[in-house]
Amino acid sequence: MAKAKLTREQQTYVVQALACFDTPSVVVAAVKKDFGVVLSPQLVETYDPTKKAGRNLAARWRALFEETRKTFLEDTASIAISHRAVRLRALQRMADKAENQGNMVLASSLLKQAAEEVGGSYTNRRELTGKDGKDLPVPVSPVTIFQLPDNGRG
Numbered sequence: 001m002a003k004a005k006l007t008r009e010q011q012t013y014v015v016q017a018l019a020c021f022d023t024p025s026v027v028v029a030a031v032k033k034d035f036g037v038v039l040s041p042q043l044v045e046t047y048d049p050t051k052k053a054g055r056n057l058a059a060r061w062r063a064l065f066e067e068t069r070k071t072f073l074e075d076t077a078s079i080a081i082s083h084r085a086v087r088l089r090a091l092q093r094m095a096d097k098a099e100n101q102g103n104m105v106l107a108s109s110l111l112k113q114a115a116e117e118v119g120g121s122y123t124n125r126r127e128l129t130g131k132d133g134k135d136l137p138v139p140v141s142p143v144t145i146f147q148l149p150d151n152g153r154g
Helices: 008-019 024-035 040-047 059-074 084-100 104-118
Strands: none
Touching: 008 024, 008 059, 024 040, 084 104
């Protein structure tokens, strides 16, 4: 395949997608869809400075890659799947599709995953109170239970 001549806009798109951990094949499909340009995964990989194929990437694209990667890693709030409501909606769509296709094992698995999501199985929160927010019961000290009588020895 001949090396495609990409515009600056297309090059920027490829570099930023790779910086956001998209695979070369995902980037190829996205470029074809968005720009109508057919690329090979090997060509796309030349825009990734973390790969051997991209070791000679121009400083301008390397800087854009590093800046985009840094921003991407620091700003998880902009990633939709990091929000519980988005994950639940996606699980709902998948469960509905699996059920409509008659794949009850997958539907059951997705429903279980949704229940775990709602139940907080995927969080690191710990409840440090007793039931209904009351204080935890204080364990009775074994010394208090087995304390011997004083017998007047003071």
